[in-house]
Amino acid sequence: MDRTQQLVQHFLSHRNVTVELIGKIEEENYNYKPTPTSMSTQELATHILTSFYQFASLAKKGEAKPLETNETNLAKLADIYTEATQKLLEDMHDEDFDRVVEAMGAQMPAGQLLQIAMDHEINHKGNLFVYVRELGHTDLPMFVKRG
Numbered sequence: 001m002d003r004t005q006q007l008v009q010h011f012l013s014h015r016n017v018t019v020e021l022i023g024k025i026e027e028e029n030y031n032y033k034p035t036p037t038s039m040s041t042q043e044l045a046t047h048i049l050t051s052f053y054q055f056a057s058l059a060k061k062g063e064a065k066p067l068e069t070n071e072t073n074l075a076k077l078a079d080i081y082t083e084a085t086q087k088l089l090e091d092m093h094d095e096d097f098d099r100v101v102e103a104m105g106a107q108m109p110a111g112q113l114l115q116i117a118m119d120h121e122i123n124h125k126g127n128l129f130v131y132v133r134e135l136g137h138t139d140l141p142m143f144v145k146r147g
Helices: 003-023 041-061 074-090 094-098 110-134
Strands: 100-103 106-109
Touching (some): 003 041, 003 074, 003 094, 041 110, 094 110
């Protein structure tokens, strides 16, 4: 398995759980916050989805452009962003991973930026587990799903 395939598989092993969690959030709970200073469920889910896409866009294309969509349903938005992010990752070539990009005020290889994106998603997916649990859901997926 090459580097690109490993990255896509790792991304999907976590993203598919994120998508499953997002699917449990009913529209009437989009504004739910576990604490007054927390992001709402809608803000958190959107942040997870858009951030990884923008990191991947920067790694592949050299610019962190968001997708243009008017979709407000979180489950549909998760599908749109997952498909678009997977496509960006699948289009990565070996030389793309080593190309230096400017991100967060630093120069780094695109492969390192993608690892940061993965760590960022994993961190916020943990937050999302708490939100969904607090919304009363008890049938939750495992933290990661392989294959």
